[in-house]
Amino acid sequence: MSRANTFTSYGNVAKTFHWLTALLIFSAFPLGYIANELAHEIQSPEFDGSQAVIARATLLFSLHKTVGVAVFFTALLRILWALSQPKPGLLHPDRKAEALAAEMVHWLLYGSLVAVPLSGWIHHAATTGFAPIWWPFGQNLPFVPKSDHAADFFGGLHWVLVWTLAASLGLHIAGALKHHVIDRDATLRRMLPGSSNQPQPPAQSHSLMPLLAALAVWAGALGGGAVIGVFGGHDHSHGNAQDHSTEGTVAPVVAVDPAAGGGWAVQSGTLGLSVTQMGSVISGSFSEWAAVINFEDPAAPGPAGDVEVTVSIPSLELGSVAGQAMGADYFDSANFPTALFKADIEKLAAGYQAAGTLTIKGQTVPATLPFSLDLQGDTAMMAGTLTLNRLDFGIGKSLPDETSLGFAVEVPVELVAKRAE
Structure with a gap:
């Protein structure tokens, strides 16, 4: 059997790419589905913090x-090879609607096989992922910046394209079975290993209509995704149990003691949180x-x-x-919706600190916040x-070591305040 394609049949190289792609795709789908089910379990407030579940989700997502x-x-290699080879002709080009559908599905498959993994890869790169890709190249x-907006967009795009790929794959398989079982022709056999002596396809011509039809399907899929809001950070049910990080600067609601002569009103600020989970920092x-x-x-x-x-948990x-x-195993916000930090501010020989207590989840412990202060008239910038x-x-009592979740939690604070009149 020749390595190259002919107008009659596919060569060994094309067949190898075809069945290798099929093996990879039919591995990726169940891995993603099962990992995503675990993601929903981990994300739920009822999750008990089981390290075994987290480790299993990590493994499956990786x-x-x-x-x-x-x-x-x-x-990519399959497409490059296909571009260098003649394409075996359709056995029934006279069936115009069937021929159009078959070629349109091929365009959808080729495009989706590139777009689906690429969109997922960009989504991974835009987030701080806890489940790494197993390869040495980073x-x-x-x-691709670390960006919540980019991650949300490409996460939604990945979800839409996955369903487009699944539909195309279903049509492709249905068409192959139809040719093999109903038509009893050689369409499927041409792609099977070792097949030879295939029938000669009739003379035929190709147009841009299948490509245009595929583009219309993609446009419809993306438009539908936009309508249901999958590009705006909604739950796409495709993704990573713990692959998103959120960093933002939010002007907080600030109360100022009007009786205190030294009262300051916060104009803007960020109260953050960072923890190491599965070796990655989530912020x-x-x-x-x-x-x-x-x-x-x-x-x-x-x-x-x-x-x-006072912090709203x-x-x-x-x-x-x-x-x-x-x-319940973490912040237990249903029973402990607020955290409280009360401290005396002290000027040190170098810098400042706020030394007092922090209460979270009903536990009050000593806490000291060292900070820098830049005073410019009635404006103070603190970090x-x-x-x-x-x-x-x-917090996380079911995780008594740092295998899954680090002990240290960093709480960065930045704010700009003005002296209250």
């Missing part, structure tokens, strides 16, 4: 992504918090005021793991990071 990258490169892509922020700040900068080291910060934006973080141990607050 397998899914690695197979997806293999599909991408296999598809997890990022050129020109987020709280969108609702309130601060009462009394501060007078002394000439020498010593007391400088006090601060009280359910306002934590942590990508797809936000729901999990609200569960600091509070480092906590999650076990001090009973």
Whole structure:
């Protein structure tokens, strides 16, 4: 059997690419489905923090992504080979509607085999993924920033294209079975290993109509996705149990003590949270918090005021793991919806600190926030990071080591405040 195609049959190289692609695709689909089911379990507030479930989801997502990258490169090589070869002719070109559908489906398949893994790969690169691709070339892509908007868009695009690929694949298989079982012709046998002595297809010509029809299908699929909102960060049910990170600057709701002469009103600020999970840093922020700040900068080291910060725990934006973080084994936001930081502000020989207590999940522990302060008239710009141990607050008690979830939690704080009149 020749390695090259002829007008009558496919060569060994084309057959190898075809069946290798089929093997990879039929591996990627169940891996993604099962991993996604585990993702929903992990994201649910009822999740008990089982390390076995998290580890299984990690394994399956890494397998899914690695197979997806293999599909991408296999598809590229397959297309390059196809461009260099004659295409075996249709056995029934006189059946115009059937011929149009067959060639349209081939265009859909070829395009989807590149677009589906590429969109998933870009989604992975735009997020801080806990489930890595198993290869030595890194997890990022050129020109793809770490961006929630990019991740949401390409995550939605991946979801739409996966369904387009699934539909095309179903039509392709149905067509092959129809030729083999009903028509009893050689269409399917031409792609089977070792097949030879195939019938000569009749003379035929090709037009751009199948390509235009495929483009119309893609446009319809993308338009439908836009209508149902999959490109705007909705749950696409395709993705990564813990692959999203959310970082934002939100102007908080701030209360100022009007009786205090040193009251300051926060104009803008970020109250963040970062934790290491499965070796990757996942970052987020709280969108609702309130601060009462009394501060007078002394000439020498010593007391400088006090601060009280109330944080709405359910306002934590942590990508797809936000729901999990609200569960009973973590923040238990249903029973403990707020956190409270109360501290005295002190000027040090170099810098400042707010030393007091932090209450989370009903546990009050000493906490000290060192920070820098840039005072320019009645405007103050502050930045600091509070480092906590999650076990001090009973968070993630079912994860007693750092295999899945690190002990250290970083709480970066940045704000701009103006002296209250």
